[in-house]
Amino acid sequence: MEQLLLNLGFGNTVVAEKVVAILSPNSSPMKRVKDEAKEEKRLIDVTHGRKTRSVIVMESNHIILSAIQAETLSSRFESLVSPQPEV
Numbered sequence: 593m594e595q596l597l598l599n600l601g602f603g604n605t606v607v608a609e610k611v612v613a614i615l616s617p618n619s620s621p622m623k624r625v626k627d628e629a630k631e632e633k634r635l636i637d638v639t640h641g642r643k644t645r646s647v648i649v650m651e652s653n654h655i656i657l658s659a660i661q662a663e664t665l666s667s668r669f670e671s672l673v674s675p676q677p678e679v
Contacts, residue, residue: 629655
């Protein structure tokens with residue numbers, strides 16, 4: 593079966609069907625989630641030193657930090673998982 597990959601930027605991808613949520617990183621709950629994931633060694637940072645602009649929650653309970661805007665990643669995700677109209 594072919595797996596659809598979501599591009600997180602800088603050559604990093606994840607399997608789209610394993611994504612639980614794509615969130616903005618600026619709320620207090622998200623900061624707490626990031627801190628807990630870091631303590632438990634479940635945090636993956638793919639920002640390459642840039643500002644974190646989105647937080648991706650994975651089915652495996654890993655938290656991924658990306659430098660791509662949450663809205664952009666959500667659009668990419670939607671285009672992968674929603675059925676494409678036939679032409």
